[in-house]
Amino acid sequence: MKTFCFGMVLSIFAVSFLSAQTPGAGNILYVKKGSSGNGTSWEDALGELSEALSWASGWDPANEGMLRIWVAKGKYLPTSDETDRNASFQLVNGVHVYGGFLGDRGTEGDLYTRDWEKNETILSGDIDRNDKAQVINDPNTQIIGKNSYAVVNGSHAEGRAVLDGFIITGGHVDENSKMKCGGGIYNSNGKPTLRNLIVTGNISLQGDSICNVDSGSPELTNVKIVNNR
Template structure:
């Protein structure tokens, strides 16, 4: 079914889960590497007033067990490496610095434009954003938030870059 009702029926892509999340929903994300799409303009658009938590093992039978969450042990990566061609010598799929970005990457890995402070993003590594476009696409490689005020907790922004402001 891939409707998000269990770890075994998890959505096939994260943005689909975000698209159906509504106010006060929680989105639990299993360890792994997620990219927002196939083009530089694709981003993970945070669901309005939802709480998004990474760091779950994704083990079937633990769908109702928030206490198994551990972002340090179960690394959950949001990556802008849409072409899967960035340098990855250590095999963790995290760009340790912007020089490891190759080819085209997402302008903004996460987009939190206009979300309120009731929107939460917690427990992720955000990497390989390449805001090298013009105008607003030159700002916020890892995260862009125009008139937004999400709660950001337990996040690591690693190896993102921006031509203008905010890496």
């Protein structure tokens, strides 16, 4: 009986936690590093992109329309578990994720007011938090320890899944990974739309930092791939 009650408490807590996320006007979910809100505005933003994408994984674009996730500058990790190397930022159909915001209500009420090059929004595989740089330019010397195998995963996502305005860095595919490529972005039968990205400082056993297998074919616009191994 005690075990059952404890399980019920955990279940209720998990449901209430997930249901707390709420898009604001225009189906926009706001993310700002260090915040602890429910995502309805910059003042009440979620603190982690991984939290927003986890909630958005059940999004139904056919009935709910397109969901936008606006992300303010800062460094984001795909998990808080420093041992979970399989963790990635999983792209979702019908969800458009935009980085490069300052996170200011007064100046950023429109997508076109962001500056993704100035306001660096970093998606990093540095889950054990010990790399020698925020943005990796020399993966041979700056990646330390055990990072995520792939920072972003676009597998099974379609063109309605969009990632736009980010630096993707610190992914590390090694001999322990089931996949042999794609430290930055991995696509298995994925066709996401990728725009305004810098993919830098990732390590893969084969190929470069973007890997497409099983008919994976993302649409790339203004994607810069540099300093990967």
